[in-house]
Amino acid sequence: MKIKQSLITCSLLVAGLVNVADAKTTYIPKGYSIETITTPKDVRFHATGLDTNKQGHVYVATRFGDVWALKNDTWTKFADGLHEPTGLMCDDDGSIVVGQKPELTRLVDLDKDGVADDYIRVADGWEFHDNYHEFNFAPVKDKAGNYYGTLNLGHGVPDALKLGAMDSGGGYRGWAYKVSPDGKFTPFASGLRSPAGLGMSPNNEMFYTDNQGDWVETSKLHLLEEGKFYGHPVTLRDDPNFGLDKVRENKSNFKMFDEMREKPVVWIPHLEVANSPGNPEWDVSKGKFGPFEGQIFIGDQTQSNIFRVMLDKVKGKYQGAVINFIDGFQSGNIRLDFDNQGQLWVGQTARGWGAKGGKPFGLQKVVWNGETPFELLDMKLTAKGFKLSFTQALSDKNVLAKHFKVHEYNYKYTSRYGSDKHNTKDLTVKNVTLSEDKKSAEIELDLTADKVVVVDFSSLRNVSKEKPSVTKVYYTLNQLL
Structure with a gap:
């Protein structure tokens, strides 16, 4: 394989080749395999944002603030200097939109040389208290052109409201938000804890995953709808119908909060399936990835696995089933994306929480050889x-x-x-x-x-x-x- 070289590129030594040492599994459907992608040399490639464009090019944001592009077996640094981004989207106009902690940012390559020239603020209508746990998971985009993100609660924010392990210093922490095509920021839904995974379905419905913790019995997947409350009461300090005083007065009123909150589409059993799920990704490959067309695939950061969600609509409401799909990845699976060939790319980081996979970071993909498994x-x-x-x-x-x-x-x-x-x-x-x-x-x-x-x-x-x-x-x- 002939590899291009430049001052801003790193060679891809073994792109697409299986690394047996990294692909030991305890369960895997017949016909599927894990392939390990060599990432840029000497780069801490904690892949916390991942998307592919219509041409099949792969873009990855790392938690250390870089954005890398993989085109024609060559890595190029597209952008740098971002504040711990945890989401990335290839937009329709060719720009890249990244969710970094203090803002939603559009990266534009004006001269088409493969490097972003403009870093444009899209939205920053929330408060960021420079807390390590205040992630901004974004964006996804609906058919009307609106962008959405989810804001993690803090941990150890000075003078914050705390009703469990997590806290909020205000400014819509623990909320989902919406940004219109003209840039208007709107708080969208409350009650989120650590909503690390956001996804837009083929039917233009938004779903998100949340991690087990205080006020969250086990990890879960929700349909995310405007104005709804999803269970963590500390977020209600920013709700005009509550505020700080009312939240404090009702901090032990579990029955009230329970009746207010939305039920999850699926509970994700702790340890048995996942500890820290990432984004839901729909198989719309039209059979290129096997027999699971239309189903949801989600990776887990701790278990280093991927599981499937099979939706079931009962009396107009979603519920459904969860089943493990494949494990044995090299690191923690936080970001998934299907490319135009039906390959499932897996962005990975172990970060501070660790993962069953022994490596601190990486990039792999799941491919199907055409053999129908019995599952x-x-x-x-x-x-x-x-x-x-x-x-x-x-x-x-x-x-x-x-x-x-x-x-x-x-x-x-x-x-x-x-x-x-x-x-x-x-x-x-x-x-x-x-x-x-x-x-x-x-x-x-x-x-x-x-x-x-x-x-x-x-x-x-x-x-x-x-x-x-x-x-x-x-x-x-x-x-x-």
């Missing part, structure tokens, strides 16, 4: 239980009620850091119906709303006697049909 494809609620669909036909010898182990539990909402599982109960599968094509099994059982239902299907096999790489799925049952 759970989807899970939907039915009037009598659930319908589990698979990518291949099941062996009917292994599709009996005894082959499904099911239990339920719920979490408790308090100001404490996370929640144990409560009211754990085994559920009996009363009947199983296999579809005519043998790719779906409907299980009948008694269900209760506001529970996480765990289905273990490790006894299932396909007609070739193979088992799925992952055999446990977690369905967030907010409501019944």
Whole structure:
């Protein structure tokens, strides 16, 4: 491979090649592999912002303030001097929009030499108290041209309001925000804690992930809607209907805050799936990435893995299931993006929190070789239980009620850091119906709303006697049909 050289470029030595030492997994679907990309030499490449443009060029923001571009197997430094950016988007006009701590910034290459010439402020309508934990996760963009971001709460901000581990010095910390095409900043939604992942769906709906902690029972995925409250009451100091005094007066009124808050689309079980999830990324590759078209993929910074979310719309509201997809990455997976070839790029950092992957930072991608794996494809609620669909036909010898182990539990909402599982109960599968094509099994059982239902299907096999790489799925049952 011939590599270009320049004063501002670093050679890409092994782009796209598999590094076996970095790709040890405990679960991985057949036909998928992890490839490790060599990043610029002697650069602390903590990839906290990641996007690809229509041409397939990769742009990465690092938490040390650089933006790098990968074109034709060559790394070029596109920008530098930013304040710990934790999000990046390739805009329609060819510019790059970056969420750095104090502002949302547009980077423009005026002379088309591959280096940004203009750093333009897009928005800064929030307060930044120079606190290490006050991240700005941004941006995503809707079809009307509005930009959105999410603002992390602080930790140890002087004179801040604190009702748990995290705090707010005011200025919309713990809020989502909206910026119109003409630059108007608007507070959008409150109650966020550590909302490290923001994503816009193909249907122009915005979702975000939040990390387990105070007032957050376990990590979760939400539909993000204007004017809604998502659970962390310290943020209400900036709500004109509350303010500091009212928040302090009601700081132990868990029932009031619980009734105010939005339910998550899915709970993400702690340790079993994730500790610190990043951005949701939709597979819109039209089959280039395998059989999971339309599903959500999310990476986890601590577990060094990627998991899938299978949405289910019940009575007009989203809920759904979470299942692990692939693990064994070299560092913590915080940013995901599908390129125009259907390859899933993975931006990585271990930062101060550490990650199962042994490296402090890096860049990898997941590719599919065209072989269809035997995996759970989807899970939907039915009037009598659930319908589990698979990518291949099941062996009917292994599709009996005894082959499904099911239990339920719920979490408790308090100001404490996370929640144990409560009211754990085994559920009996009363009947199983296999579809005519043998790719779906409907299980009948008694269900209760506001529970996480765990289905273990490790006894299932396909007609070739193979088992799925992952055999446990977690369905967030907010409501019944």
